[in-house]
Amino acid sequence: MGAPLSAWPWDNFGTYKYLLYGPFVGKVLYEWFYGEEQSYYNLSWCLHLLILSGLRGLIHVLWGSYSHMFFLTRNRRIVQKGVDFKQIDKEWDWDNFLILQALVASMACYMFPFLQHLPLWNVKGLIVALILHVGVSEPLYYWVHRKFHGDYLFTHYHSLHHSSPVPESFTAGNATLLEHLIMTVIIGTPILGASLMGYGSASLIYGYVLIFDFLRCLGHCNVEVVPHQLFEKLPFLRYVIYTPTYHHLHHSDKDTNFCLFMPLFDALGNTLNKKSWQSPKLPSSGSGNGDTVPHFVFLAHMVDVSSSMHVQFVFRSFASLPYTTRFFLLPGLPVTFLVLLAMWAWSKTFLVSFYYLRGRLHHTWVVPRCGFQYFLPFATEGINNQIEQAILRADKIGVKVISLAALNKNESLNGGGKLFVDKHPNLRVRVVHGNTLTAAVILNEIPQDVKEVFLTGATSKLGRAIALYLCQKKVKVLMLTLSTDRFQRIQKEAPPEYQSYLVQVTKYQAAQNCKTWIVGKWITPREQYWAPRGTHFHQFVVPPILPFRKDCTYGDLAAMRLPEDVEGLGCCEVSNHQL
Known part of the structure; x- marks a missing residue:
């Protein structure tokens, strides 16, 4: 049994906790239905609490997306690691504090009825709140925070917050x-x-609470957003506002x-870290913090508009689950489509995730094209140009291997990447694709x-x-193709004693008695x-x-089990059969 008030x-x-709203x-x-008509200046205090909770959650989500x-x-990340499934699961209920503080605020509204009828604006209130924040909330938090780093309180309460290896906006809410x-007392005072x-x-309630959450998320965002030049020109700001670093x-x-x-x-309490004033300089300068050049790049593309939302910078929790279309994504489809149009117009390859494998950094880059575009003849040149730019960029920054994924290696598009290797014979980066491994997964699924x-x-x-492979296992292969020349070239590659197992067919009717279909088109x-x-x-x-x-x-797309030493992987595309 845990310590009191730790759970x-x-x-x-589960998700039923939202019924508390x-x-x-x-x-x-x-x-709305039975009461007085609500005006802009006289909204229900319950509606204010719901709106405020929604805005606070949105701040955390947007910081997480960024x-x-x-x-x-x-180039400005502080911890050069990806957020893995373990951390995502641990921080799954990061928004518990929003429910708690909404319930406490409702009790305050009943205890102090005047809170239900506050004016829209009062400048004096902003000044008083600022004085109380600096004079009460800041020192109270500092004192309590230090106490929570004592042996008992840290072990039973505060260690949960520090257990996340990569601080993020959701980490700010992950506490007992x-x-x-x-924290409710500190923010409410x-x-x-x-x-x-x-x-x-x-305006005081909305402004103070939202700014409070904004600054909490800023400190936990793992990206240095405050330029170090600001502190060099105005040194006193070092003591006024903290930075993510x-x-x-x-x-x-x-x-x-x-x-x-x-x-x-911290300066008054003699707990200031000696590196506090020099640390922001490196990540905010744009030079990067440590070696961020990946050893391996996986060049993928988006399948469709819906699946393009299954990335960590949209919904981290959703991206950590096997992809499936969900109803809550539907309202976002029009906006997502407009973003995709902008990306196509921009025509740049961008980085969406990275992870470590045996100490080596691996990146996933995405060509901003949806699957259907690969079948449009007039789009071929544009797609190949984007793939070529990605290869040249990888070569320039020192990537060792770049793998063409999905339709980026389409034979009719660029010959499986041969087009780029022939065009740039002096490439240092190795251009590969996973066709051999994919074929192995497919073959492993076929019953003996x-x-x-x-x-x-x-x-x-x-x-x-x-x-x-199958013909050498004495399996008859009905090969659907209209090109006799291409079929014969493949047939001649098989040993003579197995060539008869390869049969050309030109219509789907030829397979009406065959119960094993391998679909590559x-x-x-x-x-x-x-x-x-x-x-x-x-x-x-x-x-x-x-x-x-x-x-x-129907089988799933081919997939393989990742090695046990993969670190920082927090995105799950599909749940597949594994080799």
Whole structure:
């Protein structure tokens, strides 16, 4: 059993914890339907709490999104690691404090009814709140924070917050119930104090709370956003506002930098880290913090508009789960499509994630194109130009290997990358693709007792490898292709005694008695109709075929198990069969 007030009362509720907002929603709906007409200046205090909670959550999400935009922040990151699944799971309920403080605020509104009828604006309240923040909240937080670094309190309460290896905006909210009860007092003191003096206002509550959360997220964002030149020109600001690097020093050296937002109190308490004033200079200069050049780059592309939202800089928690279309993504589709249009117009390759494998940094770069564009003849040149730019960029910065993923290695597009290698013979970076491994995964899925398969995309690199392997296992391969020349070239590569197992077919009707289909070229539901009942569709086609037949089964796209020493991986594309 944990220490008192270390766990949240709704720990076992899961997503049902959001039902705790239900009474607020119910009261708002009741007042809308049966109460007085609400005006801009007389909104229900319950509605204010709901709006404020939503805005506070949005601040944390937006800061989290910015932290994961590696194409913008790569050279200014403080901790050069990716956020892994373990940290994401640990911080899954980071928003518990929003529920807690909404409930406490509702109790305050009942205890002090005047809080329900505050004016929109009062300048004196802002001044009083600022004085109370500097005179009460800052020193109170500093004193309590130092106490939480004592043996008992740290072990039973504060260690949870420090257990995240990569601080992020969500880390700011990841703490125990006791810590957030104290934080509620700290954040509420200036607001309640100013209101009790008669200077309270709605703008004070919104402004103070949102700025408080903004600064908390800034300190935990793991990206240095404050230029060091600012402190060189105005040295006194060093004691007025902290930076992400300053706060990171507290996570790496737990006996220093305890302040809330103002390093002045660390200076007064003699807990100022010696590196506090020089640390921001390196990451904010744009030179990077440590060696950020990846050894390996995986060059992918977006499959469709919906799947393009399955990245960490949109929703970190959603990206950590196997991809599937969810209803809450639908409102974001129009905005996402506009962003994609802007990216296509910009025509730049960007970095979306990175992880470590045996101490080597691996990056994923994305060509801003959706899968359907690869089938448009007029888009070929533009896509190849973007792939070429990515290869040249990788070569310039010292990447050792770049792998062309999905349709970026399409044979008809660029010959599996041969176009770029021939065009730039002096490349230092090795341009590769994973066709051999993909073929191995597909072949591993095929049952040993299969005697006949139907293969589409048969003359592609993958289809060729699969056909040549299966024929030597004495499996009859029906190769769908209209090109007799390409079929014969592949057939001649097989040993003479196995060439008869490779059979050219030109229509889907030829496979109406074959229950093992290997799909390497997209097929329509009508073409799937020719498969007999009980057929299993193996596939290596992007995008995946539609599961039209209810009397058949469909395999996932090929995937392999990652090594155990992978670090910093927090994005899960699909849940696949693994080799």
